[in-house]
Amino acid sequence: MASMRDIKLRRNSIQSTQKITKAMKLVATSKLQKAKTRAAESRPFFDKMRETIGSILDKSNAVNHPYLTQREVKNRGYIVITSNKGLAGGYNSNVVKLVMKNSEPNDSKIVAVGKRGADNFRRNGYEILEQYNDVIEQPIYKDAILIGEKMLKMYTEGIIDEVYIAYTSFISALTQEAELIKVLPVDTEEFKGTGEKSSDMMTYEPSPEEVLEQVVPKYINSIIFGALRESVASEHGARMTAMDSATNNATEMIDDLSLEYNRARQASITQELSEIVGGAEALK
Numbered sequence: 221m222a223s224m225r226d227i228k229l230r231r232n233s234i235q236s237t238q239k240i241t242k243a244m245k246l247v248a249t250s251k252l253q254k255a256k257t258r259a260a261e262s263r264p265f266f267d268k269m270r271e272t273i274g275s276i277l278d279k280s281n282a283v284n285h286p287y288l289t290q291r292e293v294k295n296r297g298y299i300v301i302t303s304n305k306g307l308a309g310g311y312n313s314n315v316v317k318l319v320m321k322n323s324e325p326n327d328s329k330i331v332a333v334g335k336r337g338a339d340n341f342r343r344n345g346y347e348i349l350e351q352y353n354d355v356i357e358q359p360i361y362k363d364a365i366l367i368g369e370k371m372l373k374m375y376t377e378g379i380i381d382e383v384y385i386a387y388t389s390f391i392s393a394l395t396q397e398a399e400l401i402k403v404l405p406v407d408t409e410e411f412k413g414t415g416e417k418s419s420d421m422m423t424y425e426p427s428p429e430e431v432l433e434q435v436v437p438k439y440i441n442s443i444i445f446g447a448l449r450e451s452v453a454s455e456h457g458a459r460m461t462a463m464d465s466a467t468n469n470a471t472e473m474i475d476d477l478s479l480e481y482n483r484a485r486q487a488s489i490t491q492e493l494s495e496i497v498g499g500a501e502a503l504k
Contacts (some may be wrong), residue, residue: 224484229317230303230478238470244307245463252393252456259390259449266446269439273406285429286376287436288406297329297349297371297380299386299403299444301451302337304353309465311458312336312389314398319386320344322400329380333448349374359452364445372437375404383440387447388454389445394461396454403440 298319302312316337319328325345332338336357338348350370355363374380383404388396 224481224488227477227481227484231474231481234470234477236316236476238451238467241443241463241466245460248456248460248463249380252453252460255449255453255456256393257391259446259453262442262446262449266442269435272435273432275391276431285432286410287432287437290405291381294379295328295329295380296323296329296382296384297331297374298323299331299333299367299371299385299447300337300341300384301356301447302332302340303356303451303455304335306336308455309412310312310458311396311455312340313482315386315388318338318398318400319384322384329374329396331371331453333367340444356448356452356455357456359445361441361445364441364448367444368437369410371404372440385443385447387451388458390450390453392458393457394460401443405442406436456464460470 229288238253300315300319302315312334319330319341323346325347328346329349330338330341330346331350331352332341332348333352335353338353339352342348350367352363352367355367361466371380371383375383382402384400384402386398386400389399
């Protein structure tokens with residue numbers, strides 16, 4: 221049985237840790253409210269871009285464009301969004317595991333947003349093409365454009381033949397889900413029926429291909445931007461849940477140690493009383 225001093229030191233240590241986890245939960249809760257609002261604000265833009273592309277593909281004759289053309293896949297590019305910090309439960313590991321489950325190091329190239337994901341992929345033998353650590357702290361649309369242009373350039377140059385984005389979708393403060401979606405080439409089947417309902421064919425000037433040349437990059441940027449915003453909200457939600465769980469676990473440990481301390485104290489007092497009584501009897 222541990223001594224009273226050891227029990228007390230351990231209890232004090234856990235109480236100090238509990239104060240930290242409680243403070244981190246409050247900070248994450250505060251940040252979550254702002255991040256959740258920003259994520260909701262980015263969705264209408266993404267939905268409108270999707271509707272626009274759906275209209276072009278639905279109401280035009282067969283469109284031939286490099287962004288839509290499937291080709292032999294030799295290398296895949298993955299935009300992986302994680303955080304720079306830990307203590308967020310399975311937030312980072314879930315995204316990394318999802319990508320690793322659907323890829324191989326020898327034919328996959330990673331564009332990492334967030335330090336945690338980059339470090340994990342590097343340890344597992346994946347090639348890191350680019351790393352953006354600061355972007356995830358407070359993402360803006362300019363950041364999405366920077367990443368989008370980089371991926372489009374590598375795609376058009378043939379460095380990568382497919383582009384995927386892995387991020388954590390924000391469902392609620394308690395629920396976040398890792399997702400992997402294909403960005404390039406654009407899957408025309410996915411857009412069937414997404415455009416505005418009309419039986420008339422749409423006329424484009426100068427051509428649907430040139431319209432797509434302008435619209436698809438914006439669509440890809442909007443996907444990246446939405447994923448960044450969703451991931452930030454998910455990170456704060458995951459951290460809030462993890463710190464709440466840690467705080468509750470600390471409370472249980474403190475209660476158990478307090479009970480153990482009281483039992484040890486009672487045993488010590490009983491022993492002292494026994495020694496006093498024994499000494500008094502010996503003096504008679």
